[in-house]
Amino acid sequence: MIEVERLTKCFLLLGGRTLTAVNELSFTVRAGEVYGLLGPNGAGKTTTLRMLLGLLKPTSGQASIAGFGSSNHPDEVKRRVGLVSAGSGLYQGLTAREMLLFFADLYAVPPSAAFQELNRLSRLLGLDDFLEQRCATLSTGQRQRVNLARALIHRPPVMLLDEPTLGLDVLARQVVTEYIDHLRQEGKAVILTTHHLEEAERHCTRFGLLHKGQLVSEGTLADLQARTGCTTLMEMFLKLSKVGPALHEVNT
Numbered sequence: 001m002i003e004v005e006r007l008t009k010c011f012l013l014l015g016g017r018t019l020t021a022v023n024e025l026s027f028t029v030r031a032g033e034v035y036g037l038l039g040p041n042g043a044g045k046t047t048t049l050r051m052l053l054g055l056l057k058p059t060s061g062q063a064s065i066a067g068f069g070s071s072n073h074p075d076e077v078k079r080r081v082g083l084v085s086a087g088s089g090l091y092q093g094l095t096a097r098e099m100l101l102f103f104a105d106l107y108a109v110p111p112s113a114a115f116q117e118l119n120r121l122s123r124l125l126g127l128d129d130f131l132e133q134r135c136a137t138l139s140t141g142q143r144q145r146v147n148l149a150r151a152l153i154h155r156p157p158v159m160l161l162d163e164p165t166l167g168l169d170v171l172a173r174q175v176v177t178e179y180i181d182h183l184r185q186e187g188k189a190v191i192l193t194t195h196h197l198e199e200a201e202r203h204c205t206r207f208g209l210l211h212k213g214q215l216v217s218e219g220t221l222a223d224l225q226a227r228t229g230c231t232t233l234m235e236m237f238l239k240l241s242k243v244g245p246a247l248h249e250v251n252t
């Protein structure tokens with residue numbers, strides 16, 4: 001469902017220096033999988049997701065969703081992807097209901113299907129109490145629920161979750177946990193980026209460890225444990241930050 005092949009992004013920085021944010025990255029995610037793209041700040045996670053969505057042009061390599069290339073068919077790709085990111089905002093002047101119907105319209109969801117989906121998501125995420133409230137007046141937790149609903153309003157088969165729990169309290173994080181369980185039950189192909197490693201361990205069926213734009217290790221938790229000699233993702237992370245890509249060379 002999601003295919004990333006030797007994806008590379010170099011940014012030209014002020015002063016003429018180039019930064020390779022994503023370096024020859026390859027991985028695939030099938031329907032029903034929750035793939036944990038893990039790495040410290042600056043590892044290249046968001047840049048990868050932006051290229052997948054067709055928002056950023058790769059320097060080389062390619063990404064595709066359901067067979068549509070992210071660079072060549074950005075509209076086909078956007079129709080099939082839901083994005084949840086920590087930074088996404090809501091239109092303050094619209095009510096939660098208006099906001100969701102507006103996005104349904106942007107995605108060309110027919111009105112009858114949009115109403116149906118809104119009702120379903122409202123039940124799923126508990127939006128009923130504040131659907132008629134303007135987004136400006138919503139609490140952080142309520143906003144987040146609207147954001148989670150917005151990402152699903154066009155029923156995309158692929159979900160990209162970029163640090164979906166950043167800055168949230170325990171209760172709001174629990175909502176995200178249930179949301180991801182729901183996505184898995186629905187058979188979506190999911191990429192989750194996070195540095196909450198316990199969360200990643202709970203949700204992800206496979207992991208890719210990203211360090212300075214490169215995939216240094218990939219597999220199930222058992223694969224990674226066997227390869228790195230570490231028990232937890234946390235230990236792997238700490239080892240990675242000390243030795244960097246050598247982890248890969250030593251263990252594969």
Ligand SMILES: Nc1ncnc2c1ncn2[C@@H]1O[C@H](COP(=O)(O)OP(=O)(O)O)[C@@H](O)[C@H]1O
Binds near residue numbers: 011021042045046047
């Ligand atoms: N538009 C940009 N211009 C220049 N550098 C960028 C840009 N976007 C991201 N970067 C750099 O690319 C690297 C990877 O960033 P990012 O993908 O946001 O990392 P992550 O999401 O893993 O924290 C960082 O060093 C960041 O500063």
Ligand SMILES: [Mg+2]
Binds near residue numbers: 045046047162
């Ligand atoms: Mg990021």
